[in-house]
Amino acid sequence: MLVITSENEEDLQWRVVKWQETLERRGFKVNVDETETMVNSKEGNDRLAIHENRGSIINQVGQFTCLNSTISQEGGCKAEVEKRIKAAWGKGREVAEVVCDKKIQIKIKVKLYRIQTRPVLIYGTGTWAQNEKRKQSLKEQR
Structure with missing residues (x-):
């Protein structure tokens, strides 16, 4: 490049x-x-x-x-944020059976989210220019 x-x-x-x-x-x-x-x-x-x-x-x-x-040509990273959210949803679906199981403790479910889903969501966010709208869209996924 x-x-x-x-x-x-x-x-x-x-x-x-x-x-x-x-x-x-x-x-x-x-x-x-x-x-x-x-x-x-x-x-x-x-x-x-x-x-x-x-x-x-x-x-x-x-x-x-x-x-x-x-x-993007506007200088933003909206497409990147949307891609991260979509990837996090995909990871969430992978563990949906465990997360929806009422026999498993909430503590285990939270741990699973923290080690599998959240890293996918926030990967690369340190390089994004943040604004309130972008921060809100990421918070909504947590």
Whole structure:
């Protein structure tokens, strides 16, 4: 993964072409079909037409996943929060038979939640920018 940042479209275009030319001079080939751009803005609706050095437009995406973490063009991690909640529900379903068993003590059920479900829910949250809405959605799952 490579991140190229810029304050404006013209400079970004120049940097992308320079990057591609430098790689090709060293014997590498950029696969434009596998290359993506993402504009990070508060509105999340900015569109840029970034061209590689042969003229093809590089695909622009609304969200990007790297190292199993997803970020969106709005700069948020809503998709990542939703993914964590879904994964936690999946783990919860795995132990539903135990959790719903009235013969098992509540203490055991809580321990099971703490060691199996909660870690799945909060994995990676230390790198998320927190706001009240996001904190609330995670608290609702506890």
